[in-house]
Structures are given as structure tokens and as C-alpha cells.
Amino acid sequence: MDANVQLLLQQREIAYAKKGIGWGLMAGLLWGGDGVLMGISLGMLPFTNESGPFAIALVGACMHDGFAAGWVFLINIISGKWRDYVRTLKTRPAKGVLLAGIVGGPIGMSGNLLGIHLAGASYAIAITALYPALGALLGVLFLKERIHFRVGIGILLSIAGSIIVGYVPPEGNFPDFYLGICFSLMAAIAWALEGVVSTYGMDIIDFDIAVGIREISSFLVYLLVVLPLIGVTSFKIFFSSIEYTSFSYIAVAALIGGGSYLSWYRSMNMTGVGRAMGLNVTYALWSVFFGWLLSDLQLTWNLCIGVVVITIGTIVIIGKPDGMANVRN
């Protein structure tokens, strides 16, 4: 091969790796904005009329993923990829992505909420924030991904930063504390598994179609399994919300959330699960920014320190993109 051609190909590989990093950063930014907007939406009517925070959050998640499935489908129509939905659903990797959607959506989210409810936010958030480290580990084991020492340090710093940002002093009485810890751990494993299983599927199927399938499967399981398990109240909240402004707020949040998933899945495929998850966890940084901008969030010391630690972690992960072209062994 000609030396000039080799150089051009190398430049192309580096540009591709940089794009993957860019998508990872975009995923974190959009997820931060999505979280803040969802928080605002669930603080409005009809959600404020209901007493169960668990039911409210899961109904909100169901509506969010339903809207996101619609938005992603629309994006795939515009890009001309929509015909791949049916073709992809007939393949085995699509079954993996369907499963990843269920694991990362209803199972992960339910585990997260139950963990907060039973063990308190301070411990639950610290445990669920570990999902990028678990994802990186599973990526190394199952996808033979390469994680350089520096990238590993960056991922740990980002996790530490997101724990500091989410930290609230432990208080209250939690009789089922250890059960709550188990649920939080379940959520962290579920989110890590979602990344690895969907990336395995994306070896063969298009990332944008994978997100479309993920959102549809997550929405259907919320609607047909999770909400009936909660009871009639959940459907009451679901249908009554249509008449309120919060409905359109959730639709906008889902557009941002769908964009975040598209970016995250692209990044995992392009730059590896470990790096993509390490970059995605920067959502904690952006949620502080958007929270300060859009709501009455007060900037405290732990928020500021957490943001600085996350920023350092991100810089360490990105480091030199030149060495990131080879994702797997």
C-alpha cells in the first residue's frame, strides 16, 4: 500500500474516533438537559396531584420512551433508514437490542427508583453511578475492547464526580436498606448490560435503527407490564396528563432524550462501550448547568467540586484521540 494512502487512511480513522468522542459528549449534554426537563415536567400537573413518587416517575419514563420511539422513527424516516426497521427485526441481533432496551429501560429504571426509595438517595446514586465502570469491564470481557490505563482513570474520575454531584447527606430510617442496595446494584448492572449487548448487536445492525428498536421495546414493556403492575393509578396519571402542559414538556424532553440515545449508541459503536459510557456520565455536569439555568437549583460546594472532577475525568478520557482508532483486540 502506498505511504500517502496509508497516511490518508490513518487520518480518516482518527477523524472517525474523534467523531465517536464527539457523539459521547453530545449524549451526556443532551441527557443532562433531558433529565432537568423531565424533572420540571413531573413537578407540574397532573403529576403533583398524585401521592406516589414511584408511580409518577415510571409513568413519566413510559411516556418519555413512547415519545422518544416516535421521534427516533421520524428521524429515521428523514434519513431514509426507516425501511431497515422490519428487515432488522427479523434478525437475531435485533432480539439482543430488544432485550437491551428492556434491561436498560424498565428494569434499570425500576431498580434505580426502588434503590432510592429503600436505601436513600445518597447510597443509591453512588452505586448506580458505577455503571460506566461495569460497562467498561463487561466491554473488555465480552467485546475484547481495549481500555488504556489513562482512559480507566478518566472513567473513575467521571464516576467520582457524578457521585459528588448527586451526594446528599444520608438521613431517615430505611428498614429495607440492603434490599435497596441490591436494587441499585441491579440498576447499575442493567445499564452496563444494555450498553454491551446493544453494542454487540450494532456490530451487524445500524446504530440509529438499534435506538429505534430499543425505545419501542422499552415503551411497550412499561405500558404492558410495568404500569399494570403499579395499578390503575398509573393509567389514570398517564391518560389525564394529555390535557396538561406537562404532556408537551415530556414530548420535548423525549426529543432531547431520543437525541441522547442516538448519540450514545453511535458513540459506543464508534469508540467503544467504556469510553462512551465514561463520556455519557458527564450528564451529571450538564444537569447542574441546565438545572441552574432552567430551575431554581442552588450551586453548592459539592456541585462545584463534582463538576470540576467530571471535567478533569472527561479531559483524561478524551486525551489523545490518535491512539483510539483501534477499539478492540
Next chain:
Amino acid sequence: MVKQLPIKARVLSLVFEKMGISDAEILTALKKEYPLDKQVGEKNLEMCLMSLTTSKMITLMDANLKNNGKIEQKFKITEYGYHRLKYLFPIGR
């Protein structure tokens, strides 16, 4: 009627069917097989080939600079890509 594979999967199977297939040959085959798909184009194909290469499903065999300044790339399937081929076909087939 033969069931169509998702486009990315079809690219992998084309590389499997002909060792040393070029990107231009893949594009011609895709345009013929998926005439209604707006996504079949140079840009998307390059993205797809980069994705398959990054995940070690296919590997670059040769590359030449053409007169129009574009690079012509030739690919072959890897052992891992070959191993994953069974996932291309619908369950029960």
C-alpha cells in the same frame, strides 16, 4: 421473494461473498438490491464500512488512490465477522 437483510448486514455478507471486494462494487450491488432506500449512498457506506472495520468484522486488504483523488478500498471478512454471519439470517431459517 428473497427476504432482504438490513443494509449493514448485507454489506458484511457481500464482503464474505467476494474476498477483496471494493467499496465501489459494494455500492453498485446495494443500489441494485435496495433501489428504494435513500440511505444507500457513498457517505453512509463509508460510515458503515468504518463501523464494520472498527468492530473487527472486516479488514482492509488493499487501498489505492484513484485519479479523481478518492481512495478505492478492498475488504475481506475476518474470522470474527465470519463467526457472526449466522446472526444475519432470520430465526428458524
